[in-house]
Structures are given as structure tokens and as C-alpha cells.
Amino acid sequence: MARSLNKVTLIGNLGADPEIRTTPSGTKLAKVSLATNRSFQDRSGERQERTEWHRVTFFGKLSDIVEQYVKKGDRLYVEGRIEYSQSEDPQGNVRYFTDIVGHELIMLGSGGGPGMGADPMEGGGFASGGGGGRGGQDSGPDLSEPDDDLPF
Helix, strand or coil: CCCCCCCEEEEEEECCCCEEEECCCCCEEEEEEEEEEEEEECCCCCEEEEEEEEEEEEEHHHHHHHHHHCCCCEEEEEEEEEEEEEEECCCCCEEEEEEEEEEEEEEEEECCCCCCCCCHHHCCCEEECCCCCHHHCCCCCCCCCCCCCCCC
């Protein structure tokens, strides 16, 4: 089977405080709503701005970090994967959802612009998921420790 990739990278601001839940099986999760903005020129040459809202879910250790340190307005860097799901509402209508399951998190600061908060290369504000999320997919090595073997 050919290899494939399902990876999302987002930088945006939280629209509300995180929602913390525990699944029936006892797994803790944190759900956040992350806003990203883009600017473009429309056909008439006028500048337009669009905001996209992303539903991001963190599990395990990352949910604990989100619960303790993240609040409405905070700027986050998130890496994760896209998951699609559907459910039926009480009237029998099928609703479709697109979610991001976050595996990596860097806290960039409180609602400020780029450059606010900790420098991710210095390990400040960085958190790496350690598995524990849905699908049992490992998020990779823990990059929060500096690598002394770098040639520069």
C-alpha cells in the first residue's frame, strides 16, 4: 500500500475558552475553536479578509496543558490531522463535521501578533502529544528538548 499523509498546520487565535471533557472510557480531551484569517483581493480589486474557524481536539497530556494554560484570545501553533465524522440529529438530519486532532502545540502568546510569546526553538511554550489520542497514532519524537547534536 502506498504511503499517504494527513497533516494540518494552523496558527490562529482561540475564539473561546477551551472546553474540557472526559469520554465514557475515561479519556480526557480539550476542544478549542481556532480562528485563522486570510486576506485577498476580490475581482473588483478590493481587499477582503476571511476568517475560518477550526475545531481542534487535544487528548491526554496536551489536554492537560490546554486546560491549565490556554484561554480565549491566545495565539496557538497547532499541528495535527484531519478527521471527518457524521451524526444524525433528533430530526433525522445527517450532520457532517471536520475536526483537527492536535498532536503538537506551541503557545505563541495572548492574542498578540506574530512574534508574541515564547520562541518555539528555545522550547518555551511547546508541547508534544505522546499518543493517547484516537487512532493510537504516535505523534513522533518529543522535540521539546534541545538537540545538542546539531552541527550549527
